[in-house]
Amino acid sequence: MSLNVFGTLMSKVINANLCTNCGTCIGSCPVNVLYSSDAEKPTIKGRCILCQICYYSCPRVSLDIQEIEKGVFGRARNDGREMLTGIYKSAYLAKTTDPYIQSVCQDGGVATSLLKFTLENNTIDCAVATSSDAISQLKPKPTVIWNPKELLLASGARYSIGGSVGGLGEAFQSFPKGNFAFVGLPCEIQGFRKIQFSKRSNEHTSQNVALSIGIFCSKVFNYNQLIDYFSKECGDGLKDITRVEIKKGRLKALSRNKDVLVDVPVNKADQFVREGCRTCPDYTAELSDISIGAAGAPLGWSIVLTRTEAGENAFKEVCKSELLEYKPIADLKKELGLVLKLAEIKKKNIWKQVE
Template identity: 30%
Template sequence: MVKIFNDLVKEVATPGYCLTCGECVASCPFGCLAMEGGIPVLKKACVNCGICYGGCPQVIDSRQLEQKIFGRRASDAEVFGVYQQALSIEAKSPDIKARAQDGGAVTALLASLLEDGFIDGAIVMGVGNLPWQPAPRVATIRKELIECAGTKYAMGPLFLGLRDAVDLHYCSRVAIVGTPCQITASRRMQLSELTNRRLGGTIVLHLGLFCERAFDYEKFFRGVIQKQLRTPLSEVVKFDIKRGRFITYRRHKPRRELALEAIERYVCSPCKVCMDFAAELADISVGSDGSPLGRSTMLIRTRTGSEAFDIARRFRELEVLGLEGVKPGIEAIRKTSKEKKLRAARELQRRKLQKRPLPIWMQEKPPVPKEEETLQRMARARKTLAK
């Protein structure tokens, strides 16, 4: 039976597993949905087509997609997924470096791809009406990419940007930049049987960001940073997480730091059971882990990723080192990935013991293999005959 929007509400939004990604809202071909308070809501009569359910990243185990993307599953040793090359990158342009979170690899790569015509738009995360609140943007020129550089440590409806790219900017080849969960959604948009191919078909590059956690915008950024710490968000020039500290950089004022353990309760609930640190399903993944300060680590995972990287090299936008030549190097990514998976497994166990709802893909029983099913049926028939 086809699952529909009601099932998304029951299985994802109500138990608190919605990621605010907006994939379902953007995908509904009948425009029935809108995002309100960080979750999708029905605005007009649903025709029960099931397309919104088909693209949601929270209804399947994301590892199921590995086979389709890489032709194989990652082995147990490949703890941060399948990849071909590991690099440490710094953007060459000072205008990119000045706004970037780390080495500016994401913005520099996208700038080359726009210049080359490999893409005609990039779906990136800017800010909305409120400072530091993530809001999707469609960047079609370098200046727009640079405006959206830098990390916003909260969740935002990225896929509304994809809808705008296609419907308002008439883009036909886009790169999507997102956290690992958003990359799962963009892959679902292309690989799921029931999905909006008009939108999904335009994504030519999945650019993933490393991600350990996102924070609740209202409770943490407005509640703690702005109200409790009396730091107007409009004064903040950068947020960063380094060495277990959440750092707030303010314009012309000393920075403020909070220990991550002290703000654990403001981490978004789905992040606590998320097992993907390094955007394992992306064509290219980028993060700061593994590289020295001011550089970005880049993992090239697919042939498309390799093609995109070669374009950026041709445009001389990137200064490139092998990750094996820098410190702390690849072990740092391995360690963080392992720790994130273990932390999530422990939290899932805790939620199970407390009888709290688990993600829907964990609740469903694994399909019974055909032979086993036949044997079970024969055993049941024998029992009935014996009575």
């Protein structure tokens, strides 16, 4: 019988353009021989022990969403609005009251505020999130954050994917008994849940996560292609880009002083979208404890969906501390209208998995 090892993952997922670069295989490998290449794909360097864990941990090999929902929420989603958003308890608008977080965050600073509060109050020992690579502010890199001051490095959005699940493996090796918060795009949250509920995974990688924070996501771009495109659009200005945002159908790249260096319709960059995103139907990080996005919120605010007790409690605690200002969303049709529309668009993507 043939073994399903990294070579099988290469042929069935990575070379078949299904890979999202979520980092789950990388974070799961018990002998750490996998890493993300410059081409933003998992690759191998070193001696494989043929354990098959990378293959059976990959959410693109298989993902039993109903099973995971029963494990996380106690039930599978119903046939109504939950088909678009996944299961959630409450919806809020929220924004940080911390001026420093306001100056570096992407929208309402909710993700950074949640991590700051939980780290400072020792609810968690570290946060596994995505910050920028040393070579570029726009290149995402999984990061393990132990000190609230380092959190500001992860604030803001990078519009490529770094594979944050890879950081979970690193956090476990540094502190096997710690409590972690994990921040990820929907596919990264899927990877974390796959490890948590699969019988053939490296459960160490997920067992210490006390809070998973999902970030809404329509698509990401291939980093190298996006950088080449920005370079063509703004020449030398490329080196000054510190922030990218997608708002109201425009893709903008800005300098630290908020000078607009690139401003184009977002569909001009569609050709640089990762192939794996074209088969992804999850917009709101449906399997997280708490999800955060911005499209449809007033400027400077985030939309928050609390999904589990852990997510709701963490959010309420931060609001009680007054680090977050918040308003419950009462009129779902009006205030969540764009979220539902974007989620519906993404549900048209046909999910493809190997098994």
